[in-house]
Amino acid sequence: MNAQQWLERTTRDLPAGVAGRVERETRAHLQDAGWPEDADVRAVLGDPEATNEGLRRLYLTAKELEEVTTGGSLRTGWNLSEWLAGLVFPAILLWEALRSGALSSGLGVAVLLAGVALTWDLHPARRRQWRLMLMLLVAGWLYGLPGVWEYTGWPMVYAPLFSTLIVVYAAHSHLRRDARLRRTLQAEEGRA
Numbered sequence: 300m301n302a303q304q305w306l307e308r309t310t311r312d313l314p315a316g317v318a319g320r321v322e323r324e325t326r327a328h329l330q331d332a333g334w335p336e337d338a339d340v341r342a343v344l345g346d347p348e349a350t351n352e353g354l355r356r357l358y359l360t361a362k363e364l365e366e367v368t369t370g371g372s373l374r375t376g377w378n379l380s381e382w383l384a385g386l387v388f389p390a391i392l393l394w395e396a397l398r399s400g401a402l403s404s405g406l407g408v409a410v411l412l413a414g415v416a417l418t419w420d421l422h423p424a425r426r427r428q429w430r431l432m433l434m435l436l437v438a439g440w441l442y443g444l445p446g447v448w449e450y451t452g453w454p455m456v457y458a459p460l461f462s463t464l465i466v467v468y469a470a471h472s473h474l475r476r477d478a479r480l481r482r483t484l485q486a487e488e489g490r491a
Contacts, residue, residue, distance in 0.1 A: 305340050315487070385414075
């Protein structure tokens, strides 16, 4: 298997910027090793399928990137979900907190507005993902957790531990996906 065949199998389903980066680095590695590109490169580069699996753990696939960027090639315009998470839902919670004096709704507003401020300078795709995750966590905490807890009948003393475990799991999953998205966006923006 020559270098071009190896690269085609390795970069299958990856975005163009990621594939370009992998190709540049692979060709540089082969040149440093003094390995001819028309020779069988598996001895130097390894199994292309295993490398593709490793790259998929580091980067989003082209299809995942398209889904995340919602509506085309790295769309940066107006997005309903971002406005819902960053403005509409906090406004509803603020109104609820002012009307009923619910401390939990006020805390939810504070978390969401802090999230808006902290994500302000992120790439639009990453910003949307962070704001939606925060909105879902706050909504789950305010509206879902009490109902689930009432249904289970478990003692209320375990609720903070349960909610902490959910937040830790969600944050861990989101951080891993965000790292893949960040690396993919860097590779895509560098392909110009």
